[in-house]
Amino acid sequence: MASSPSSPLLLTFVSSINASIHLYDHQGFREVGNSYLLSGGSEGIVASSTPGTAISHAHSFIRFENITFWRSKEAADQHSDMGHSTGLIQVVIFEAADRDNIGGSAYGGQRSICCTPDLAKLEGCKQGEVIRIPSATDINWPIVLNVQFSGKSLSTSMANSEVPITKTGMYNLFFISCDPKLKGLVMNGKTLWKNPDGYLPGRMAPLMKFYVYMSLAYVLLCVTWFFQYMRFWKDILQLQHCITVVIALGLFEMILWYFEFENFNRTGTRPVGITTWVVTVGAVRRTVSRLLILSVSMGYGVMRPTLGGLTSKVLLLGITYFVATELLDITEYVGTINDVSGRARLFLVLPDAFLDAFLILWIFTSLSKTLEQLQAKRSSVKLDTYRKFSNSLAVAVIASVVWIGYEVYFKATDPFNERWQSAWIITAFWDILAFGLLCVICYLWAPSQSSQRYAYSDEKGEEFDDEETQSLTRGKPEGDISLAKQDNLEDEEEEDKRE
Incomplete structure (x- = not known):
């Protein structure tokens, strides 16, 4: 040269x-x-x-x-x-x-x-x-x-x-x-x-203790949810089955990350097969979590028993998101030890970010439509639940945007990774945010003795898109009641919701 x-x-x-x-x-x-x-x-x-x-x-x-x-x-x-x-x-x-x-x-x-x-x-x-x-x-x-x-x-x-x-x-x-x-x-x-405590690089070392605390948090959530789940298992909705899967995946992922880091710290080696397995579980958890939020926003499990014609589109988006997330995480973690991010990640982060933005747009569009339908039907209990969910989701999105801005600032002002001791917070934030949003969903849709009874109680008389109406006319879910009985159940629904 x-x-x-x-x-x-x-x-x-x-x-x-x-x-x-x-x-x-x-x-x-x-x-x-x-x-x-x-x-x-x-x-x-x-x-x-x-x-x-x-x-x-x-x-x-x-x-x-x-x-x-x-x-x-x-x-x-x-x-x-x-x-x-x-x-x-x-x-x-x-x-x-x-x-x-x-x-x-x-x-x-x-x-x-x-x-x-x-x-x-x-x-x-x-x-x-x-x-x-x-x-x-x-x-x-x-x-x-x-x-x-x-x-x-x-x-x-x-x-x-x-x-x-x-x-x-x-x-x-x-x-x-x-x-x-x-x-x-x-x-x-x-x-x-x-390092004094082992072979784990300085940037990653705090994450090992973080995953211990996250595992404990998931265990506490899992025990609380499982208690309600078994208590009212006869009235469990499909939506609550999905929430259970997400909780289990989250707990499994945190435990796997801890043992992967512990092995890395003890031996100084990071087997590609083990890390790939951990990364795959994480990609599945994030994909299922996002599809759960999207499905809830569409009214699944509360206003409708299935997604009907939208199911194939939701699944296609989920598969695409999983592939993008898997490739990004493999680049980020598999075979990587240095405290400097690889250049390939900058390229792979673009499709992942685009899919996240598309998901957020679809979620809020569906949520807006669901709120309008609930308001038109004057279903005060469900409307209140969805408003709380909408507010929580808005806070999460705002926090994400602010944190992305901070992350860009953090990396732009530290080109030589001299602030590596606090870099672990960048990774930890997203796990904390996901756990917080999951707790909100668990609180709003916790199992109760009347879950089945009032889940689709306002289904008749709603006006859906032609694509969605086809799925809802295939059958009537167990526990459905007529609109004539709604006035008599208002007070009871309020009590059930408080449980």
Whole structure:
């Protein structure tokens, strides 16, 4: 390349590695500016415990194991067998705050990673090596370790070593060569990145405890719902069966996430099969939850026994949403360890966001129509329930839009992921919001002794679209009563609703 990127741009070349035990299997170096570079990973690491404390044995480090570099035969043949140093590779570790301490600039031009003849005169760096400026807080950082080829050897190995981390921060690892003769370098081996509490990356670590609390919250909701469910099981509606499925999926997902993170933290590996399974359960839960909200908005289980001709459209939307969510979550979680989001996610998030927007539009359109029908029929009990549901849904949508704005701001103002310690809140918010909305639905449509009796009590006399009328004329649900008895049941309905 003719031009050289600025030093901070090193951070944009971080790639997704397999696990917290980062594996390098014949990975090739890329030409970046005036260097050849391979990203070894990027993670938030908490500083080691203070010696002498009760947990002083827990320490943070980046460990190098079985690192081997291979060069081409053409590159090796350019040297003699007697040469002691015939090719230099430098291992660079730096904290994100010290990103400007790697590289330099001559005459105000673009920054170079490697020392050039001009920079050697201006800054006193050694030509052919990475430019390193000592950190203002610790002159030993950034860390630069040298690995050299000798003679005509095709490979060289790095001694197994460990770099202790004594300062909390976002750390980046790069393998860099400034020798133009080493074009085509490849590398094997692994690095281990460890926090005091385990191998879980700093950004993900708080989520493990969060999933414990979410699991407990779902257990409490599940016990409460199951008690009502069994108490009035003879009067359970199809809608309440659907709510039960969503609660079960939510509890199952939170438990699976906890055990996936616990295994990751303990072993340092993240099996693709296990993570894919967890992600799939989450995608199913989100899809079913959204279809449940859409169905409730259409009056399913309260004003109508089926969705009729709209069923196929709802199912098609659900399948499409599941596929989009599954692809997005696989990109986000499967095989990913670094505390830097992959670029592919930016592309996959667009169809997911579009489908969410379409769902919200359809939900509120259906909800508006349902409210109009209830108001025209003067069904005060159901109208009050749907108004509460509508208000709750509006609050959730407003909160979502505000949070999306905050998330965009958070990421835009933190390009180098220096606020990684609070990044877990971005993920946690959506689970909390989904749980809150589920609790509202459970409260509004809780099982009671008269669920079947008044579910479709106002069904006759309503005017539906032709497509919807066809489904409602196929049969009369159990417990239906005539409009002539409605006046006598108003007070009783109010009492049932309060239960």
